[in-house]
Amino acid sequence: MKGARNISVEKSNMEPIISITNLSKIYRVGSEKVVALQDVNMNINKGEFCCFLGTSGSGKSTLLNVLAGLEKPTRGNIRIKNVSIEKLNEKKLAAFRQDNVGFIFQAYNLVNYLNAVENVSLPLMFKGVSKKERTKRAVDLLKAVGLSKHLRHKPTQMSGGQQQRVGIARAFITNPEIIFADEPTGNLDSKTSLEVLDLMAGLAKKNRQTLIMVTHDLNIAKRADRIVYILDGRIEKIEEKQYTGVSYEQN
Amino acid sequence: MKISDVLGMSLKNLLRRKTRTLLTLIGVLIGTTSIAVMMSIGVGMDRTFENQLSRMGSLHTITVNSYYFPENGGFAEQKNLDDKVIKEFEQIEGVEAVMPQLRAFLKFASGRYVAHVDLIGIDSSKMEAFDFEISEGRLLNGDDKGAIVFGSQVPYFFYNPRAVGNSGMIMFGDNGEPPPVNVLEDKLIMTFDMSYGESYANQPGNVRRKTYKAQGVGILKESGEYSYSAFINIDYLKKLMQDNEREEKRIAASQGGSEGSIVYYNTSYSRGGSSSRNTSYETVLVKVTDVNKVEEVQNKIKEMGFGAYSLADARNEMKKTLAVVQAILGAIGAISLLVASLGITNTMYMSIYERTREIGIFKVLGCYLKDIRGMFLIEAALIGFFGGAIGIGVSYTISAIINTIAVRVMMDMGEGASISVIPLWLALAAVAVAVLVGLIAGYFPSKRAMKLSALEAIKNE
Ligand SMILES: Nc1ncnc2c1ncn2[C@@H]1O[C@H](COP(=O)(O)OP(=O)(O)O)[C@@H](O)[C@H]1O
Ligand SMILES: [Mg+2]
Numbered sequence: 209m210k211g212a213r214n215i216s217v218e219k220s221n222m223e224p225i226i227s228i229t230n231l232s233k234i235y236r237v238g239s240e241k242v243v244a245l246q247d248v249n250m251n252i253n254k255g256e257f258c259c260f261l262g263t264s265g266s267g268k269s270t271l272l273n274v275l276a277g278l279e280k281p282t283r284g285n286i287r288i289k290n291v292s293i294e295k296l297n298e299k300k301l302a303a304f305r306q307d308n309v310g311f312i313f314q315a316y317n318l319v320n321y322l323n324a325v326e327n328v329s330l331p332l333m334f335k336g337v338s339k340k341e342r343t344k345r346a347v348d349l350l351k352a353v354g355l356s357k358h359l360r361h362k363p364t365q366m367s368g369g370q371q372q373r374v375g376i377a378r379a380f381i382t383n384p385e386i387i388f389a390d391e392p393t394g395n396l397d398s399k400t401s402l403e404v405l406d407l408m409a410g411l412a413k414k415n416r417q418t419l420i421m422v423t424h425d426l427n428i429a430k431r432a433d434r435i436v437y438i439l440d441g442r443i444e445k446i447e448e449k450q451y452t453g454v455s456y457e458q459n
Numbered sequence: 460m461k462i463s464d465v466l467g468m469s470l471k472n473l474l475r476r477k478t479r480t481l482l483t484l485i486g487v488l489i490g491t492t493s494i495a496v497m498m499s500i501g502v503g504m505d506r507t508f509e510n511q512l513s514r515m516g517s518l519h520t521i522t523v524n525s526y527y528f529p530e531n532g533g534f535a536e537q538k539n540l541d542d543k544v545i546k547e548f549e550q551i552e553g554v555e556a557v558m559p560q561l562r563a564f565l566k567f568a569s570g571r572y573v574a575h576v577d578l579i580g581i582d583s584s585k586m587e588a589f590d591f592e593i594s595e596g597r598l599l600n601g602d603d604k605g606a607i608v609f610g611s612q613v614p615y616f617f618y619n620p621r622a623v624g625n626s627g628m629i630m631f632g633d634n635g636e637p638p639p640v641n642v643l644e645d646k647l648i649m650t651f652d653m654s655y656g657e658s659y660a661n662q663p664g665n666v667r668r669k670t671y672k673a674q675g676v677g678i679l680k681e682s683g684e685y686s687y688s689a690f691i692n693i694d695y696l697k698k699l700m701q702d703n704e705r706e707e708k709r710i711a712a713s714q715g716g717s718e719g720s721i722v723y724y725n726t727s728y729s730r731g732g733s734s735s736r737n738t739s740y741e742t743v744l745v746k747v748t749d750v751n752k753v754e755e756v757q758n759k760i761k762e763m764g765f766g767a768y769s770l771a772d773a774r775n776e777m778k779k780t781l782a783v784v785q786a787i788l789g790a791i792g793a794i795s796l797l798v799a800s801l802g803i804t805n806t807m808y809m810s811i812y813e814r815t816r817e818i819g820i821f822k823v824l825g826c827y828l829k830d831i832r833g834m835f836l837i838e839a840a841l842i843g844f845f846g847g848a849i850g851i852g853v854s855y856t857i858s859a860i861i862n863t864i865a866v867r868v869m870m871d872m873g874e875g876a877s878i879s880v881i882p883l884w885l886a887l888a889a890v891a892v893a894v895l896v897g898l899i900a901g902y903f904p905s906k907r908a909m910k911l912s913a914l915e916a917i918k919n920e
Contacts, residue, residue: 278914306825317820317917321475333464334826
């Protein structure tokens with residue numbers, strides 16, 4: 209019953225926020241060609257939690273980076289909110305990221321000399337938000353992710369899990385429509401991994417934000433609405449949870 | 460990004476690496492200090508020179524002579540400096556006033572005291588234009604006849620020829636003693652007879668000459684050009700000179716060239732000679748309103764065939780020399796600032812190398828390239844600014860020390876003259892140059908930061 213309702217909700221809101229067509233990425237290393245992505249086609253819907261799952265070197269990170277506009281594809285097209293992002297210049301890409309995208313990294317990538325609040329408010333600073341305003345928002349969000357006692361801590365004064373919470377807060381601070389997370393639990397133990405994952409997914413669901421995550425860990429991937437299996441730069445298969453029932457039965 | 464945030468990030472990073480920042484800053488400080496101190500010596504020389512120049516007379520005045528020595532050698536040429544020419548001078552653009560001068564050498568006497576006086580006939584209405592400033596009494600009036608205005612030193616020329624040990628030497632300047640004659644109140648006479656009052660005046664064969672009544676009406680303020688002369692209305696002096704000419708002719712005729720007789724008379728007046736016709740003046744002063752036009756006017760007068768001299772000549776020559784000296788001093792200072800700029804560049808490259816990852820994260824999080832460049836440029840500029848500002852503080856201290864030592868070493872500098880002067884413009888310019896050097900030194904490093912690949916930076920490991 210609950211599942212059925214979910215389907216109808218998802219179906220009625222089936223609007224792709226990202227559409228990928230014929231996407232390929234080929235690296236040239238000397239005279240060698242490394243095909244990192246090969247003819248990828250798929251849509252990602254608004255509000256969904258989508259996970260790219262694959263072994264190391266399969267091309268997951270490359271796909272994520274191309275989607276985020278950090279790298280230009282060799283061929284193909286990416287439309288995010290109806291904008292072909294591979295055609296944007298550096299300046300427009302930066303503005304696009306400021307407004308629409310949040311990032312969570314495996315190695316947290318916090319700035320060492322800034323405390324938790326300052327780290328979280330960085331994206332707002334780049335947008336030109338006043339110090340008073342961004343500090344207030346950062347403090348609120350840090351409290352929401354359970355770091356009310358670590359507001360003025362520097363990254364080196366926090367555990368891995370705490371650092372990733374700061375990372376998550378930083379990704380969500382601008383209220384982006386899309387959050388990219390590349391192996392966000394890669395450096396964490398399994399218990400902390402699940403906590404962090406729940407936090408991320410919970411925040412995204414609450415505001416109907418699209419969460420796109422990369423992992424090589426099936427247990428982590430299972431939390432997603434959809435698992436995209438990547439193998440040698442291609443989409444091997446796509447599993448949809450609950451409404452397709454495919455991955456459900458496997459469990 | 461708000462500019463205050465860009466600045467804040469730059470400051471934060473500078474403060475984070477205190478030792479390195481401090482060392483780089485000291486480099487800039489030394490550079491700025493050496494430029495400022497070097498230049499301050501140039502400025503000091505310039506000030507001292509201008510000071511001396513202004514004591515020599517007005518920079519606005521051109522002195523025109525009737526004779527002219529061609530610059531490429533050859534014989535002196537002579538042209539009549541008459542009223543017609545003076546009219547022409549007045550027509551030259553930039554000329555404010557023209558004052559012809561008639562000059563005679565007379566002996567003044569008051570009681571037992573006498574003085575040899577360079578008496579200059581002038582047009583009283585032009586005294587103010589030519590910066591005659593009165594210290595006591597008044598300037599000349601148009602209807603004055605025997606009225607005399609004395610240069611500030613002239614009253615000290617009076618001496619007692621019969622006093623023991625007095626050889627008739629003129630003592631310049633007052634040694635605390637008042638002049639022997641009060642030229643404004645004591646009775647004065649003047650004469651073309653140079654022997655007047657001297658012991659040899661009684662020798663046989665010496666002809667006594669006319670004396671004229673003189674009335675001291677004013678004493679001028681101390682000034683470079685007028686201190687050693689006395690001034691009288693030009694028309695009256697003309698009359699005196701004509702009178703004297705007649706007298707000389709008479710004496711010459713009566714003596715008939717008798718040998719052995721000593722005739723003392725003045726020959727230095729009235730170069731044109733023929734007093735009945737249009738007078739030719741020996742000297743004409745031309746005043747130019749704008750100091751910078753003096754040279755132009757002077758050249759025009761030279762083209763007309765007259766000798767023209769002004770302090771501008773000396774000034775231009777000296778300025779040329781000073782410019783070279785200043786350039787050399789500045790260049791010496793600039794070398795150390797150049798070295799400092801390499802220090803800044805090096806520091807910035809190191810900083811960027813260390814912060815590669817951070818820069819990458821910033822880019823991924825949507826920081827504009829111009830803001831990234833801004834952060835590094837401002838960081839470099841701040842090093843320049845603080846180094847420069849502290850450097851100026853140090854420069855003022857060093858400048859003060861130099862001047863204190865200089866005053867002790869050589870006392871003849873004159874009051875207020877300093878070896879090293881740092882005017883406000885020099886201080887501001889030095890800081891501005893330091894900031895500019897910072898910006899230039901930070902330019903390529905900041906370009907590098909902009910070009911760093913965001914992906915490379917955030918790749919794990
Ligand atoms: N900058 C690069 N230059 C050359 N080859 C690259 C580059 N980045 C990734 N690759 C190659 O592309 C393939 C996919 O890499 P990646 O997307 O990082 O894999 P994953 O994230 O799934 O481990 C790998 O074979 C990798 O060696
Ligand atoms: Mg990867």
